Amino acid sequence: MQTFNNASSGAIVLSMSERIVENRAYLSEIDGKIGDGDHGVNMAKGFGMAAERLKGKDVALAESLDTLGTVLMTEIGGSMGPLYGVMFTEFAETIQGVDKIDAAAYSKMLHAGLAGIQSIGSAKVGDKTLLDTLVPAVEVFDKATADGKSFGEALEALVVAAEAGRDSTIDLVAKIGRASRLGERSLGVLDAGATSCAIILKELSDGARARLA
Amino acid sequence: MQRFINNPDLVVEDTVKGFVKAHSDIVRLAENPRVIVAKDAPFAGKVGVVTGGGSGHEPAFIGYTGKNMLDAVAVGELFSSPTAKSFHDAIREANGGKGVVVLYGNYAGDNMNVKMATKLAAKDGIEIATVVANDDVCSAPPEEREKRRGVAGEIFMWKMGGAKAATGASLEEVRATAQKAIDNCRSIGVGLGPCTLPAVGHPNFQIEPGTMEVGIGHHGEPGVRVEKLKTAEEVAKDMVKIVLDDHNLPAGTEVAVLVSGLGATPLNELYILNDTIESEISARGLKIRKTWIGNYFTSLEMVGATLTVMALDDELKTLLDVETRCTIIL
Numbered sequence: 001m002q003t004f005n006n007a008s009s010g011a012i013v014l015s016m017s018e019r020i021v022e023n024r025a026y027l028s029e030i031d032g033k034i035g036d037g038d039h040g041v042n043m044a045k046g047f048g049m050a051a052e053r054l055k056g057k058d059v060a061l062a063e064s065l066d067t068l069g070t071v072l073m074t075e076i077g078g079s080m081g082p083l084y085g086v087m088f089t090e091f092a093e094t095i096q097g098v099d100k101i102d103a104a105a106y107s108k109m110l111h112a113g114l115a116g117i118q119s120i121g122s123a124k125v126g127d128k129t130l131l132d133t134l135v136p137a138v139e140v141f142d143k144a145t146a147d148g149k150s151f152g153e154a155l156e157a158l159v160v161a162a163e164a165g166r167d168s169t170i171d172l173v174a175k176i177g178r179a180s181r182l183g184e185r186s187l188g189v190l191d192a193g194a195t196s197c198a199i200i201l202k203e204l205s206d207g208a209r210a211r212l213a
Numbered sequence: 214m215q216r217f218i219n220n221p222d223l224v225v226e227d228t229v230k231g232f233v234k235a236h237s238d239i240v241r242l243a244e245n246p247r248v249i250v251a252k253d254a255p256f257a258g259k260v261g262v263v264t265g266g267g268s269g270h271e272p273a274f275i276g277y278t279g280k281n282m283l284d285a286v287a288v289g290e291l292f293s294s295p296t297a298k299s300f301h302d303a304i305r306e307a308n309g310g311k312g313v314v315v316l317y318g319n320y321a322g323d324n325m326n327v328k329m330a331t332k333l334a335a336k337d338g339i340e341i342a343t344v345v346a347n348d349d350v351c352s353a354p355p356e357e358r359e360k361r362r363g364v365a366g367e368i369f370m371w372k373m374g375g376a377k378a379a380t381g382a383s384l385e386e387v388r389a390t391a392q393k394a395i396d397n398c399r400s401i402g403v404g405l406g407p408c409t410l411p412a413v414g415h416p417n418f419q420i421e422p423g424t425m426e427v428g429i430g431h432h433g434e435p436g437v438r439v440e441k442l443k444t445a446e447e448v449a450k451d452m453v454k455i456v457l458d459d460h461n462l463p464a465g466t467e468v469a470v471l472v473s474g475l476g477a478t479p480l481n482e483l484y485i486l487n488d489t490i491e492s493e494i495s496a497r498g499l500k501i502r503k504t505w506i507g508n509y510f511t512s513l514e515m516v517g518a519t520l521t522v523m524a525l526d527d528e529l530k531t532l533l534d535v536e537t538r539c540t541i542i543l
Contacts, residue, residue: 028413036292036432037417038410045222045290078267078293079322082329120325177321185435 002151003100004211006060012207013064017051019199020044031192034179039080039192046076046084061101066092079177080193083117083130084200090116103141103151106208110138127175128186130193137162137201152212155205162205166190166198214409216514221411225268225290232275236540239279245302247288247295249275254284254307260378260387261285261307263315264371265300266323267292269410270431272541273510277368279539282375284309291410291513292432294322300330304339312340312384316370316391318363319347342388346370348398348521350459351428351437364431365473365510365521366398372543376535390528397524399456403448404429404436406477406516420516427451431475431512445482449489452520457497462524464498469533471521472504476511478518483507486518494522503533509541 020027020043027040050068059067065088073085090112098105114134123129125136140161144154169191177193179186219227229249233242243250255261265287266274274286284307287295295303304313315331317323324345331341346363353360363370374391382390404426407416418433420426425448426436443451462468472483472490483506494501502525510519525533537543 028417032413032417035417036410036434037413038291038293041222041410041412042290042293074296074298076293077289077296077299077322077326079325081294081296082322082325120328121321 001102002212003102004208004213006062006095006098006101009061009207009211010054010057010059010064012061012204013068014051014054015207016200016203017047017068019203020047020196021051023196023199027192027196030190030195033189034174034186035177035192038078039196042076042078042080043196046072046081049075062092062096062098065089065095080196082120083193086116086120087113101208103145103154106151107138107142107145110141114138121176123176126172128169128172128179128191128194129176130191130197132169132172132191133162133165133194133197133201136165152209155209158205159202162198162201166194169194214411214414216411218411221414224411225288228268228271229275229288239538239540240275243285243302243306245299247299248285248302248306249278249288250285250303250306251278251280251283255309256284257309258311258381259309260311260382260384261304261309261313262371262375262378262387263287263300263303263307263313264317264367265289265295265303265327266318266320267294267432269513270511272508273368276540277371277543279537281379281535281537282539282543283371289322291412294320294326297326297329297333300326301333304330304334304341305337308339312342314374314378314384314387314391315341315343316367316374317343317345318367319345319361320363340384342384344370344374344388344391344395346395346398348395348400349430350399350401350455352430352434355459362430362434363395364400364402365471365519366395366400366523368471368509368543369398369469369521369523370395372537373529373532375537376532379535390532393526394523394529397529398521399460400519400521401427401452401455402429402431402436402475402517402519403427403452404433404475404515404517405442408433408476408513408515410513427455429517431510433512433515445485446489449486450493452486453490453493456520456522457494457499460522460524462499465500467500467502467525467530468494469523469525470494470501470504471509471523472506473509473519473521474507474511475515475517475519476508477514477516480507483518490520502530505543
């Protein structure tokens with residue numbers, strides 16, 4: 001059975017932060033089409049601050065995720081601060097103390113993050129939010145493992161589903177958040193939260209896959 | 214972009230520093246540098262009145278901190294909700310032992326962060342009540358009023374809530390008065406030019422020359438319709454019509470009027486708009502008790518204006534006359 005080491009995987013959060021910071025302008029640009037254009041700025045600020053605190057420290061994935069979640073929750077605000085803050089702190093709490101993370105633990109982690117988001121937000125799949133990326137990604141991961149796929153294959157499937165979920169938001173009308181006031185005018189544009197969520201899930205899952213043993 | 218900034222990522226920090234220096238007779242900075250507190254708050258035996266919101270709307274929200282108004286304000290990034298921690302700290306700073314009312318706008322981030330902050334404050338044993346402003350007529354149809362955004366009507370909500378709290382009223386009484394104030398408010402914004410977040414560096418939407426966006430939001434949320442820019446008289450008539458058609462007030466009702474610039478519209482143009490606004494409101498049989506005109510709730514350097522009309526009953530009339538001591542004359 002494939003697993004990856006919690007203790008030696010803290011750097012996944014650093015590479016996730018790098019991707020978010022790289023995409024600062026892109027995320028703000030797509031946010032600006034139907035929102036106020038600050039998604040990339042705030043995400044880069046939060047992930048960058050977390051990376052600063054983690055740099056040079058050899059900490060486990062659980063601790064890195066907790067640092068990231070705490071920074072987002074206490075320093076960033078907006079909608080994304082609490083939403084991603086809750087997701088990452090739930091991720092961290094679920095895998096805390098798990099030495100070797102297998103597919104079951106990974107699934108449990110994803111579900112805890114999703115439940116955390118749903119406890120503070122009121123969005124559903126199809127509302128043009130980050131849930132349109134996260135929910136199908138979790139479902140596809142669970143289905144792959146239930147179908148007997150390896151952890152590695154399930155992680156690959158997760159990334160594909162996350163990106164397909166992100167792309168599905170182009171054809172959705174925003175039902176929640178600032179873009180929802182636009183109704184039909186929000187069609188034809190990616191949702192910024194769904195886009196950043198796809199980046200996060202890809203980095204997390206690719207990072208895990210590269211460390212499988 | 215021609216702007217007076219140092220570092221685009223430190224715009225809020227630098228704003229708060231300058232604000233506190235200018236107004237140290239009225240406000241102080243909390244231990245949390247994202248919380249502004251009325252100088253002598255908390256006041257024992259008075260319900261604390263708190264708000265918070267993204268920056269870039271100055272003088273909102275910080276400028277309304279002061280005596281008989283807001284006791285503490287949580288400060289967010291530009292156009293972005295303050296953290297739950299900052300809302301929580303603002304609640305603690307405002308708590309004089311009689312409970313705290315949080316009066317805020319209806320935005321996804323504020324809703325979530327206030328929700329989390331009230332949970333944290335409940336753990337401290339502080340009794341909390343909340344009122345969510347939803348005065349922006351064009352942001353949702355009347356049957357979905359709970360989805361509407363809070364805009365400049367929030368100022369009236371704060372003033373009425375703050376004045377009520379100063380009378381020594383209970384938490385429930387302050388909440389009820391603030392709720393009535395915002396229920397009695399309707400607002401509309403018209404945008405003529407976009408605004409730019411310094412860290413983004415370019416406008417995040419465009420308004421074509423010769424056009425205007427009717428129903429524009431306080432963060433550049435596009436309006437409900439784009440049309441040819443008309444004369445000030447025609448724009449003002451349209452604004453009054455949208456606000457009062459939604460309001461449906463009986464003739465003889467007394468109202469308070471707030472005309473605010475969105476940041477880059479000269480004050481004289483607001484007076485030009487108001488010339489028609491007042492005539493139109495009076496023509497509908499309403500009586501204007503008091504009008505405020507100026508940059509009361511802005512959106513960085515957006516070009517445009519908002520109109521807010523609050524219907525007054527006897528209680529609101531009395532509270533309207535209560536003097537405030539904040540950085541803005543109200």
